[in-house]
Amino acid sequence: MEVKKEVTIYDLAKTLNYSPSTISRALNNHKSISKKTIKLVKETAEKVGYRPNNLAAGLRNNKSKTIGILVPHLNRPFVSTLISGIEESARKAGYNVLISQSYDEAEIEIANARTLYDSRVSGLIVSLAMQTELYDHFKQFTDQGIPIVFVDRVPKTYNSYKVIIDNYTAGYKATKHLIQGGCKRIAHFAGSQHRNVYEDRKKGYVDALKEHNLPIDESLIIPFKTLSFEEGEKATKKLLKMEQPPDAIFSANDTAAVSAILCAKKMGFSVPEDLAIIGFNDDPISKIVEPALSTISHPALKMGKISAKRILEHEQKEQDDLLTEVSVLNTEVIARASTRPIN
Structure with missing residues (x-):
């Protein structure tokens, strides 16, 4: 099959009997070109299948x-x-x-x-x-x-x-929400601490506990690599098998929080009666999971x-x-x- 030749501004110039520079200025709505000419050039360009070469323009x-x-x-x-x-x-x-x-x-x-x-x-x-x-x-x-x-x-x-x-205030708000619901032993699914978002969310979590005279238990702070669904499930199993399991989890994203809900239910725990859970981002899945996930808005x-x-x-x-x-x-x-x- 014969490949059709690419239409250039030179082809348009020949068709309309204008200079290539006039064609170029018309295609770019230059103020020196009349509206009538701009309209004619653009209509002709569309008719013959001309495509602007943005890469070439970028090189120039x-x-x-x-x-x-x-x-x-x-x-x-x-x-x-x-x-x-x-x-x-x-x-x-x-x-x-x-x-x-x-x-x-x-x-x-x-x-x-x-x-x-x-x-x-x-x-x-x-x-x-x-x-x-x-x-x-x-x-x-x-x-x-x-x-x-x-x-x-x-x-x-x-x-x-x-x-x-x-992120600091968001982490604080999430943790305070759990505390106001009567939770006293709150775990945290923490993302990588060299990333600003997860470091600040953890700081908010820690300060909310301190302000409400709750202990900071390092065994309840679980480090994550990517906050994946699989990591969330693994962390939830670990927490709920503890001699004193947490009564709440604040997850730094919704993905791990949803996996925590599903895992807890599978292990026979009731959400939120036995384990309250809040996530972060307000992903669509937070509305679908049962029970629906409390979360933090993320604009x-x-x-x-x-x-x-x-x-x-x-x-x-x-x-x-x-x-x-x-x-x-x-x-x-x-x-x-x-x-x-x-x-």
Whole structure:
């Protein structure tokens, strides 16, 4: 089968008897071109199947009108909602997105960052991999003045724009909710402590216990690698086989919390009478599990929109300085049937 030749601006120029530069300016809505000409050029371009070569344009001016997105896992509800927010804002501004996932591995994140850099993205939005502890692979962007927005999982030391929630207060609220329901021996499913989100949630948990004169029992704080369903089940079995099992669990995500509900029920424990459980993120599964999971709201869509907005603002203002502001969003307890009524 014969491959059809790609239509170029030179073909459009020949068809319409305009110069290639006029065609280019018309396609980009340049103010020097009349609305009538712009309409004619665009209608002709659509008719003959012309496609703009964004990559070539990016090579010429080092701006591809593309935002790179680098996240841990695409199949996590929080991440997919975050990306939706980014895409919505980018699309309205005429930008595309390139998405890659690190699978929570530092080496993959480093390789993907290089690929996005080589693609000449206009800006980068990153939620860090669980394993990432060094940030040298982002220097290639900042050295070239390419803005980076870290979102949710952010570095402690890297000087860049950040969009986060108040994880400390969220962890405190979750733990206090369990305490107000009469729980006194509260376990915590803790994510990797070099990640800001999990470190701060644990600090909130610890301070809530202290404030209410409850002991800090290290045997009830379970470290996790990825807060997976399997890890949640394993940790719940371990806790409920203790001589003094906990009467509540605060999980740093919903996935492990849901596995805790299912495991506890399988072992003959009643939720929330024997074991109250609260998660984090308000994933769709939290509403489906029985009993429905109490959780902490996580404004993923808004975080995505703000992240994209910061990149676009940087582009439109053609700033020389990189973004360094931190946006902190609030969260709320969503009380459902997996926790006890507040006393």
